Amino acid sequence: MYLKYSNYRVGRRRGKVLGKNSAWADGKNTGPLISLGVLLCWAAWAVTGFNHSVAAAPGVPEKEEKAESPNRLPTDITIRSFLLETNRLKINCPQQSYVLRDRTSSREIKRLPAGYACRLSRNQDRWDLTDRQGKNIWPADAPRAGEIEDIEVVPDPNGFIAVGVKKLNTYRGRLRLVSNAPDSFATVNVVDIESYLAGVLGAEMPMHWPRAALRAQCIAARTYALYYRNNNSLKDWDIGSTEESQMYGGLAYETQRSTETVHETSGLVLAWGPAGKEKLFPAYYSAICGGHTQDAEPVFGMSLAPLKGCSCPYCRVVAPPQCYQWPEVTLDKSKAQKLLLKKYPSLARLKRIVDIKIVQKSPFGRLERVKLTGSNGQESCLSGEELRNAWYTPDTAILSSCFELHDTGSAWRIDQGHGWGHGVGLCQYGSRQMARLGRDSVDILEYYYPQAVLLRAY
Numbered sequence: 501m502y503l504k505y506s507n508y509r510v511g512r513r514r515g516k517v518l519g520k521n522s523a524w525a526d527g528k529n530t531g532p533l534i535s536l537g538v539l540l541c542w543a544a545w546a547v548t549g550f551n552h553s554v555a556a557a558p559g560v561p562e563k564e565e566k567a568e569s570p571n572r573l574p575t576d577i578t579i580r581s582f583l584l585e586t587n588r589l590k591i592n593c594p595q596q597s598y599v600l601r602d603r604t605s606s607r608e609i610k611r612l613p614a615g616y617a618c619r620l621s622r623n624q625d626r627w628d629l630t631d632r633q634g635k636n637i638w639p640a641d642a643p644r645a646g647e648i649e650d651i652e653v654v655p656d657p658n659g660f661i662a663v664g665v666k667k668l669n670t671y672r673g674r675l676r677l678v679s680n681a682p683d684s685f686a687t688v689n690v691v692d693i694e695s696y697l698a699g700v701l702g703a704e705m706p707m708h709w710p711r712a713a714l715r716a717q718c719i720a721a722r723t724y725a726l727y728y729r730n731n732n733s734l735k736d737w738d739i740g741s742t743e744e745s746q747m748y749g750g751l752a753y754e755t756q757r758s759t760e761t762v763h764e765t766s767g768l769v770l771a772w773g774p775a776g777k778e779k780l781f782p783a784y785y786s787a788i789c790g791g792h793t794q795d796a797e798p799v800f801g802m803s804l805a806p807l808k809g810c811s812c813p814y815c816r817v818v819a820p821p822q823c824y825q826w827p828e829v830t831l832d833k834s835k836a837q838k839l840l841l842k843k844y845p846s847l848a849r850l851k852r853i854v855d856i857k858i859v860q861k862s863p864f865g866r867l868e869r870v871k872l873t874g875s876n877g878q879e880s881c882l883s884g885e886e887l888r889n890a891w892y893t894p895d896t897a898i899l900s901s902c903f904e905l906h907d908t909g910s911a912w913r914i915d916q917g918h919g920w921g922h923g924v925g926l927c928q929y930g931s932r933q934m935a936r937l938g939r940d941s942v943d944i945l946e947y948y949y950p951q952a953v954l955l956r957a958y
């Protein structure tokens with residue numbers, strides 16, 4: 501296990517030297533020190549998909565000098581975060597005027613003043629733009645509403661966009677409305693990655709948790725986002741905004757602490773691979789591993805050294821007891837079937853599901869593979885996570901795939917349930933306890949992502 505760690509000046513703008521002997525790395529040299537110039541040059545090449553030069557010159561990058569103003573974007577790397585799919589949307593920019601434009605031609609459709617709420621909807625391949633009272637405000641001289649595919653909503657500099665169907669949430673950056681069906685469109689927030697991360701961090705981890713845990717979380721979230729940014733570049737968005745990928749709540753979740761943590765770890769990512777050829781990996785994380793983290797292979801189908809399971813004696817100490825070991829759940833078989841079909845309609849071919857057998861289990865009690873048998877004799881397999889995701893509802897709080905399954909005749913009884921989430925990678929409550937014990941963020945990342953390397957992507 502090794503974790504490269506360089507003594508670059510991440511926090512120069514506040515006059516602090518973070519790194520070796522800094523407040524957040526406790527002075528331990530956990531691996532070879534790499535010169536910043538080499539590191540930056542490497543990062544430009546290895547962390548593919550960045551269309552700007554991150555390695556303009558060795559030394560502290562110019563970007564850090566520019567980051568003096570909190571409103572200035574620290575990087576031109578953006579994340580496209582999917583917010584929702586809908587056929588109508590309320591939009592407002594409370595503080596600045598904003599522009600709606602045709603994404604393809606960049607032609608302006610309409611400029612609206614600060615505080616002016618508009619409504620955009622899409623019906624039969626045609627956009628409609630109305631005011632609060634429902635009056636059509638699509639200008640006669642604008643590109644025709646039926647000929648526009650995607651719309652961008654761009655506030656004037658430093659403006660925020662409030663958007664939603666009923667309740668409005670506020671975001672930095674701009675919006676992209678992607679028409680992927682005649683009567684609906686996807687709403688995507690295009691935002692610089694550091695602002696994005698401030699909105700992730702506040703949604704993923706309580707801000708009163710120790711700094712080391714917050715920093716480890718932030719680096720994992722940055723790695724995760726950049727991995728998907730690189731892998732989804734041909735798609736309409738990079739990443740979702742719910743717990744299915746990573747939570748992102750926009751401006752409402754930004755706090756001074758989340759913003760500080762993002763700045764303190766600016767550009768830092770985890771990577772893995774042969775020395776000099778390390779690549780980003782999806783740095784998964786979950787709330788409570790339940791005593792042992794899970795291999796990524798049975799959950800996500802990828803076998804990587806940093807995503808191998810490891811024992812975690814930490815989360816038990818600080819996790820809410822009812823989440824660390826959650827109560828027994830009894831699931832009526834007809835409801836169990838209904839939930840499975842809702843999530844996986846192809847299971848209808850089994851007719852009535854008469855048996856569910858655990859085929860593969862991790863040594864630490866997580867269901868890795870289950871076999872479903874239908875009343876017509878047909879069989880189908882699901883991963884433990886797929887089963888858990890199908891059965892999870894607010895009433896049936898099956899928090900993880902770590903449980904025992906019993907057939908009671910009319911129902912499935914689920915007991916011995918441990919942990920919360922898929923259990924792969926960093927254990928959030930575990931990292932909280934490690935931080936409380938005085939371990940720094942590098943220790944935490946090294947523990948949960950063995951053989952990973954900490955590098956600067958920008």
Ligand SMILES: [Zn+2]
Nearest residue numbers: 812815927930
């Ligand atoms: Zn844990």
